[in-house]
Amino acid sequence: xxxxxxxxxxxxxxxxxxxxxxxxxPQHYRDILEGAPDIGFFEVHAENYMGEGGPPHRxxxxxxxxxxxxxxxxxxxxGAERPLDRDHLLRLKHLNERYEPGLFSEHLAxxxxxxxxxxxxxPVPYTKxxxxxxxxxxxxVQETVGRQMxxxxxSTYLAxxxxxxxxxxxxxxxxxxxxxxxxLDVNNVYVSSTNQEWDPVAYVDAFPxxxxxxxxxxxxxxxxxxxxxxxxxxxxxREVDRIVWGLFExxxxxxxxxxxxxxxxxNVPDWPTLNAEAxxxxxxxxxxxxxxMQRAAAG
Amino acid sequence: xxxxxxxxxxxxxxxxxxxxDVPPGLVGPDGVPSARRFAVYRNNVAAGLxxxxxxxxxxxxxxxxxxxxxxxxxxxxxxxxxxxxMLLDYGSGFADFIASFPxxxxxxxxxxxxxxxxxxxxxxHSADAAPLPPAALAxxxxxxxxxxRLQLHPSVRIVTSRYPVLTIWRMNADGxxxxxxxxxxxxxxxxxxxxxxxxxxxxxxxxxxxxxxRLGEGASLGDASEAGFAAAADFDLSANLAGLISAGAFCGYxxxxxxxxxxx
Numbered sequence: 001x002x003x004x005x006x007x008x009x010x011x012x013x014x015x016x017x018x019x020x021x022x023x024x025x026p027q028h029y030r031d032i033l034e035g036a037p038d039i040g041f042f043e044v045h046a047e048n049y050m051g052e053g054g055p056p057h058r059x060x061x062x063x064x065x066x067x068x069x070x071x072x073x074x075x076x077x078x079g080a081e082r083p084l085d086r087d088h089l090l091r092l093k094h095l096n097e098r099y100e101p102g103l104f105s106e107h108l109a110x111x112x113x114x115x116x117x118x119x120x121x122x123p124v125p126y127t128k129x130x131x132x133x134x135x136x137x138x139x140x141v142q143e144t145v146g147r148q149m150x151x152x153x154x155s156t157y158l159a160x161x162x163x164x165x166x167x168x169x170x171x172x173x174x175x176x177x178x179x180x181x182x183x184l185d186v187n188n189v190y191v192s193s194t195n196q197e198w199d200p201v202a203y204v205d206a207f208p209x210x211x212x213x214x215x216x217x218x219x220x221x222x223x224x225x226x227x228x229x230x231x232x233x234x235x236x237x238r239e240v241d242r243i244v245w246g247l248f249e250x251x252x253x254x255x256x257x258x259x260x261x262x263x264x265x266x267n268v269p270d271w272p273t274l275n276a277e278a279x280x281x282x283x284x285x286x287x288x289x290x291x292x293m294q295r296a297a298a299g
Numbered sequence: 300x301x302x303x304x305x306x307x308x309x310x311x312x313x314x315x316x317x318x319x320d321v322p323p324g325l326v327g328p329d330g331v332p333s334a335r336r337f338a339v340y341r342n343n344v345a346a347g348l349x350x351x352x353x354x355x356x357x358x359x360x361x362x363x364x365x366x367x368x369x370x371x372x373x374x375x376x377x378x379x380x381x382x383x384x385m386l387l388d389y390g391s392g393f394a395d396f397i398a399s400f401p402x403x404x405x406x407x408x409x410x411x412x413x414x415x416x417x418x419x420x421x422x423x424h425s426a427d428a429a430p431l432p433p434a435a436l437a438x439x440x441x442x443x444x445x446x447x448r449l450q451l452h453p454s455v456r457i458v459t460s461r462y463p464v465l466t467i468w469r470m471n472a473d474g475x476x477x478x479x480x481x482x483x484x485x486x487x488x489x490x491x492x493x494x495x496x497x498x499x500x501x502x503x504x505x506x507x508x509x510x511x512x513r514l515g516e517g518a519s520l521g522d523a524s525e526a527g528f529a530a531a532a533d534f535d536l537s538a539n540l541a542g543l544i545s546a547g548a549f550c551g552y553x554x555x556x557x558x559x560x561x562x563x
Contacts, residue, residue, distance in 0.1 A: 051387050051424030052453070055496060058427075075384025081303040088384055113311035117381040119351075120343040122310065129303050158336040161324040162301045195336075197328035225327060226335040233339060 016041045016068045016102035016214070018257035020281035022274055023072075023264060029059040031271035036066070039278055041102065043070040043261050049099075050091050064099050070214065070261065071101035075117065078137045078151075079110035079124040093145045103214050103259065105150035105183045106141070108134065108171065125160035126170040131177075138178035150181040150213055155188040155220075155234035157195055167192070168206050175211050182208065184255075185216035186248045187240065187263075191232040200247055209255040217248060217281060218263035237266035240277060249284050257288040313337070314344050315377055348376035348389070355390045356416045358471035359397070359409060371400060387424050391417055408462035408482065415468045415500060418456035418491040422498045426453040430494040430547030436540075439554065445521035446555035449514050454493035455548050457515075459508045461486040465500065494547025501546055506534030511543065519555075 019040025024032075031037075042063055049056055063069070073092055076084060096104055109121035124130045141149050153171060165173070175182055184207060193200035219238035225231045240248075240262065252258070262277045301324065309322040327333040349372035353360060360368040375396045381389040394413035397403050403410075430452055439447060458464070463480055465487040470477045488508040490501045503511065510527030518526070520540075527534040543549065 047384055047386060050385055053427035054424045054454075054493065056424070058496070075386075077384070081307055085384065091385075110307060112384065113307055115382050116311065116315070117384050117386070118311060118314060118344050119347045119381065119386065120314075120340055122314075122340060125301075125303070125306060127300060127303070129300075133303060157339045158325045158327065158333055160306070161326055161330070162306070195328070225333055227327065227329070227331075227333075229327065231336065231339070 012065060012067050014068060014100045014102045016070055016259040018259055019285060020278040021070065021259060021261045022278050023261060024063065025268050026056070027268050028271045028274065029063070033062055035271070037275055039067065039275070040282070041068040041070055041259060043072050046071050046073040046092055046095050047075045049095060060099065069099055069101045070103040070105070071095060071099065073106040074121070075111055076106050076141070077110045077112040078106055078141070079108055079130065079134055080112055081133055082112065084137055084140055085112065089141060089144050096145050096147065103150060104145065104147060105152055105214065107152045108154050121154060123154055123156045123158070126163040126165040126167060128164065131165070131170060131173055135174050135177040138174065138180045142178065142180065148179065148181050150183040151175065152183040152185050152216065153188050155185070155191040157231060159196060168203065172208050175208065181213045182211045183214045183216060184212045184251065186251055187216065187218045187220055187244050188234060190241070190244050190247055191220050191234050194230050194232045201250060204247060204251050204254070212255055212258055215248070215251065215258050215260040216263055217244060217260060235266060236263045245280065248281070252284055252288045257285040260285060314341050315380065317341065345373050345376060348380065349373050351386055352376070352390055352393065355420045356393065356413055357473065358416055358468050359413050361471045362406065362409060362412065363403070371397070371403065374400070390420070393417065408460065408464055408467055411458065411460040411462060411464040412468050412471070414458045415464060415489060415491065418458050419498050419500065422454040422456055422491045422493045425493065428453055428550040431544060431549040431551060433544050436544065443554050446519050448517060448519055448553045449549045450551040451515045452492060452494065452548055452550045455515070456491040457488070457503070457508050457511055458491065459486070459488045463487050465489045465502055468500070490543070490546060490548060492546050492548050499546065504535065504539060504542070506531030507539045510534065510539055511548070
């Protein structure tokens with residue numbers, strides 16, 4: 001990987017390699033700093049580092065000096081009809097400037113209504129109105145933060161009768177209008193495909209993979225709805241499912257090697273267990289050709 | 300077609316009201332409305348927010364037990380949901396909620412334990428600053444001491460209580476061992492401060508909380524001492540000041556007539 005130039009404050013390169021990374025949890029700060037594991041990158045939820053000071057920033061600064069970092073927002077509410085929270089957007093801009101992450105992403109979801117923050121990634125109806133709103137919001141984000149944002153496909157549990165686009169057509173059109181990149185969460189593909197009775201392989205095949213600059217993997221919890229149909233919950237509380245690993249291999253075979261993050265946010269395991277999940281992803285990436293983005297960066 | 304604003308208004312209202320009907324037009328793969336599917340979102344909101352309370356208020360949880368805590372936290376998050384995606388700031392109203400929560404009325408000190416835990420979290424995330432070293436005050440001419448204004452360290456929080464709340468909190472914090480406490484033993488006031496990496500919770504002697512609050516409001520050392528004496532006849536200015544400085548409670552000062560604050 002070519003190293004990004006122009007970094008003054010951080011020792012590690014900003015660019016995220018086409019390797020496996022893991023979501024950074026406070027439980028693992030010391031394991032990482034003391035054990036110096038060979039991990040491609042770490043990703044943090046931006047909102048966890050919006051305090052003014054204290055240990056979270058001290059640890060993140062130390063880890064950023066050693067590893068590339070990806071910044072993942074969970075609270076901007078891009079899918080809301082209401083205007084974006086400017087204060088929150090400026091906090092995201094500040095974090096981008098402070099930590100110089102190689103990638104910056106947010107969700108196709110909403111989480112704030114009026115003045116209430118609902119703390120969940122809520123689904124949006126796929127309509128012309130939502131398409132216009134989401135595209136405007138992403139343009140505002142990219143203009144304010146001064147860089148491209150990646151938009152993550154959601155995991156959904158229900159559908160809206162007013163939707164007029166397929167999820168993939170909707171996401172493709174948002175990317176076209178706003179110029180954003182995409183984050184493909186392969187577990188979300190499987191969760192949504194099961195819950196909506198789509199074909200997950202066909203979903204990946206129809207997805208605009210040339211715009212995908214990062215992949216997410218995570219665990220889900222199997223439940224059932226009132227009709228006894230499987231209802232998968234995007235819980236991030238366990239290992240990546242075997243079927244999702246297969247779908248990931250299928251994705252990488254088409255997309256080439258893309259930076260891939262393992263997320264484990266609840267029932268967080270010890271460091272070796274999480275590291276082993278990353279190793280599984282790394283093995284898949286190592287067998288693949290470099291993706292479009294990596295070829296472009298290298299050439 | 301249902302406008303997006305109207306859709307989100309109905310969706311949000313039904314999320315926060317467990318008795319509300321599921322909004323129309325939310326369906327499973329067969330096109331049939333599904334309450335169970337909507338309930339996933341409803342549960343995510345309440346469970347996610349009450350989980351954030353578990354992280355901030357472990358001693359309150361230990362005192363009342365997991366089941367009681369979860370029920371109380373869920374009642375709180377529905378009554379006072381966050382107003383910002385900055386969840387680090389959420390939960391500051393939990394102590395007042397506990398104080399007015401009838402099932403917790405038999406534990407009159409519980410709200411003050413929550414105040415310590417909320418102060419601990421705020422202190423943890425506060426801005427970093429180098430504390431004023433003990434030697435700093437030795438340089439100040441004695442005739443300027445009464446007029447000097449001390450700047451509180453950004454991590455300083457003060458919790459006052461009619462109950463021995465520091466004792467109770469320590470027993471129920473991580474590693475603590477609960478034991479019988481005489482609730483009539485007198486109140487305890489606490490200083491919460493993070494001079495460097497770790498948050499510390501210290502006992503504040505008589506009058507010290509009033510003294511520290513006045514300093515935080517920008518009062519001179521002389522005026523703040525008067526507040527200390529007014530709060531407690533046995534207020535000991537030099538002991539309080541020495542204790543606060545060794546705790547790292549200050550990060551700068553200004554002398555009367557000086558234009559800019561002194562920093563160490």
